[in-house]
Amino acid sequence: AAPARPCTAGSSAGRVPRHAAVPRRSVARRAVEAPGAEVPPLSEEVAAKLAELGIDFDRSGLKYLSNDARMRALDRKSTKFEKTKNEKCGSHMWSDVTELAALIREGKTSWEDLDLDDVDVRLKWAGLFHRRKRTPGRFMMRLKLPNGELTSEQLRFLGDCIAPYGEDGCADITTRANIQLRGIQLEDADRIIEGLRQRGLTSFMSGMDNVRNITGSPIAGIDPHELIDTRPLCHALNDAITSQGAGNAALTNLPRKINIGISSSRDDFAHCHINDVGLKAVRDPESGRVGFNVELGGYFSIKRNVMSISGDTFLTQEQVVPYCIALLEVFRDHGARDDRQKARLMWLVEAMGVDAFRSAIEQRMGQSLRREVHVAYDDVWERRDVLGIHPQAQEGLHWAGACVPAGRLLASDFHALADAADTYGDGSVRLTVEENVIVPNVPQERLAALQADPLFQRFPVQGGNLLRGLVSCTGAQFCSLALVETKNRALEVVRKLEAELDIPRLVRMHWTGCPNSCGQAQVGDIGLMGAPAKLDGKAVEGVKIFLGGKIGENPELAKEFERGIPVDESILLPRLRDLLISEFGATPKQAAQPAA
Numbered sequence: 001a002a003p004a005r006p007c008t009a010g011s012s013a014g015r016v017p018r019h020a021a022v023p024r025r026s027v028a029r030r031a032v033e034a035p036g037a038e039v040p041p042l043s044e045e046v047a048a049k050l051a052e053l054g055i056d057f058d059r060s061g062l063k064y065l066s067n068d069a070r071m072r073a074l075d076r077k078s079t080k081f082e083k084t085k086n087e088k089c090g091s092h093m094w095s096d097v098t099e100l101a102a103l104i105r106e107g108k109t110s111w112e113d114l115d116l117d118d119v120d121v122r123l124k125w126a127g128l129f130h131r132r133k134r135t136p137g138r139f140m141m142r143l144k145l146p147n148g149e150l151t152s153e154q155l156r157f158l159g160d161c162i163a164p165y166g167e168d169g170c171a172d173i174t175t176r177a178n179i180q181l182r183g184i185q186l187e188d189a190d191r192i193i194e195g196l197r198q199r200g201l202t203s204f205m206s207g208m209d210n211v212r213n214i215t216g217s218p219i220a221g222i223d224p225h226e227l228i229d230t231r232p233l234c235h236a237l238n239d240a241i242t243s244q245g246a247g248n249a250a251l252t253n254l255p256r257k258i259n260i261g262i263s264s265s266r267d268d269f270a271h272c273h274i275n276d277v278g279l280k281a282v283r284d285p286e287s288g289r290v291g292f293n294v295e296l297g298g299y300f301s302i303k304r305n306v307m308s309i310s311g312d313t314f315l316t317q318e319q320v321v322p323y324c325i326a327l328l329e330v331f332r333d334h335g336a337r338d339d340r341q342k343a344r345l346m347w348l349v350e351a352m353g354v355d356a357f358r359s360a361i362e363q364r365m366g367q368s369l370r371r372e373v374h375v376a377y378d379d380v381w382e383r384r385d386v387l388g389i390h391p392q393a394q395e396g397l398h399w400a401g402a403c404v405p406a407g408r409l410l411a412s413d414f415h416a417l418a419d420a421a422d423t424y425g426d427g428s429v430r431l432t433v434e435e436n437v438i439v440p441n442v443p444q445e446r447l448a449a450l451q452a453d454p455l456f457q458r459f460p461v462q463g464g465n466l467l468r469g470l471v472s473c474t475g476a477q478f479c480s481l482a483l484v485e486t487k488n489r490a491l492e493v494v495r496k497l498e499a500e501l502d503i504p505r506l507v508r509m510h511w512t513g514c515p516n517s518c519g520q521a522q523v524g525d526i527g528l529m530g531a532p533a534k535l536d537g538k539a540v541e542g543v544k545i546f547l548g549g550k551i552g553e554n555p556e557l558a559k560e561f562e563r564g565i566p567v568d569e570s571i572l573l574p575r576l577r578d579l580l581i582s583e584f585g586a587t588p589k590q591a592a593q594p595a596a
Ligand code: SRM
Pocket: 129, 140, 142, 172, 173, 174, 175, 176, 177, 178, 179, 180, 206, 212, 213, 257, 259, 274, 298, 299, 300, 301, 302, 344, 472, 473, 474, 478, 479, 480, 481, 516, 517, 518, 519, 520
């Protein structure tokens, strides 16, 4: 079993300013291609604009855009990110990263000497996020794990990637059932990327204006209540979007990020309601086949938080990939490029209207689509908790859902998980959007040994009712946008509240370090969002508290309940204790010490 070693890298201190020195090293000037994708011929207007601005068309991210989108990206009013992409497409990093890493290894350059936009912005196209402010020279590497699936071989490789970085290396399970590796040095990145490729994984197209990890059901294929196994579709869609992980230049210059989730059952494990595109499995009453109703536009941001609306479209399983590709092309060519706060899909759907948006997709697909299918259920479906031991659809087999506290993994955890998957299951695991892990296909006779394994004492299968429901974003340890520390603080708060209270049911507490809401504060029973606060007239770290998020068949976003609460434990803990008692039926434990 892994030693309980915290990842101590990063802190809110030691901030390093952006270097201003020029010139900086930038490599490779080759054009990036997307074989088979159409390059709309340049209009005279665009050609003139390119000449005026001195932009190299082949090198830019403009190639696969419509002329209208090109003009908007080139407009004086376009955002600084559009300008960065016009100058050089982030897709260049799919090959540049190899060259840069080699140059650093040969001592010919260092990360400090690289072009600032390459190192801090464009490398995100290769999944490398420079943590300049918190851990300068170290990168977070975000993967793509469609449907959150991993094999034991992949797990061991991921552990081996971060092990050499000692205290600086760790990883997180993300709120998109994905993995982020930490502590990565640029000189190692090409070898890690190649290792990922050899194991059927990729980090490409996971950041900036790309499609995010595609979420599905963490119990796909083993769930007795599912309508469909989401895994083949998540993989097929990811392959189509990323060109089998090699990078797809035609779909890499979107106006903004876009989230796609595919749900298998009434539980909506993929959280369609907060995805830009949510595909919800339903059985078509006409054909008896399972297909998908489309939901559009759900997203969180600093300025706007909104649940998805009906896309009034029903897709057969065969239509899912062509529909999503056509939708991405419509988004690419029509989405806003002048204001990143109005560039998420919802704004485009609202501007066009649901019917015109569907028509634009139909036109690209060359076929008409059916309208949403209405299915009435005469019972109420409680969203299931996938943690714990559960019988599978397959006779004699079970899945074990284990709680990974705040989603944090160390190198040794990857190995321990891989060993557990091989010993008790079939050598695979699934990740959840709640940052936990599922070991599927465990025969009845191995359940007792699994539960006694030291790994599952640290990652409990029967965790406390607060710990099991804890979700936390990265927060101030690594994220420069954070207003507060989240993961470590959240764990400490949970430990103290569970020691003090009997909590009769699962309480989903979501921590997020700033209003971007990566930790989905609006999804939690209780949401905590980093925000300014005052104590004795002085500015201190604080949170807003949200209450009442509902997930599953009839989702609702949590509403802001209180703001300006200092995170100081003497204030926050009693506040949360009172909420747990008044809203969630908690009772003080006998002879408990006060939490603060
Ligand atoms: Fe996020 C930006 C972490 C899920 C909304 N998010 C960031 C950055 C990249 C900012 C940065 O460069 O530091 C964070 C990286 C910090 C780090 O070192 O880890 C970051 N986001 C995360 C993760 C890791 C949180 C977590 O602990 O799990 C999640 C990675 C998911 C993945 O595997 O791809 C993550 N981010 C989300 C979600 C939740 C979701 O997808 O369900 C949201 C809200 C939903 C949404 O997007 O609609 C989210 N992240 C944002 C936003 C606000 C987007 C907007 O439209 O304004 C930003 C800022 C931005 O894009 O400008 C952001």
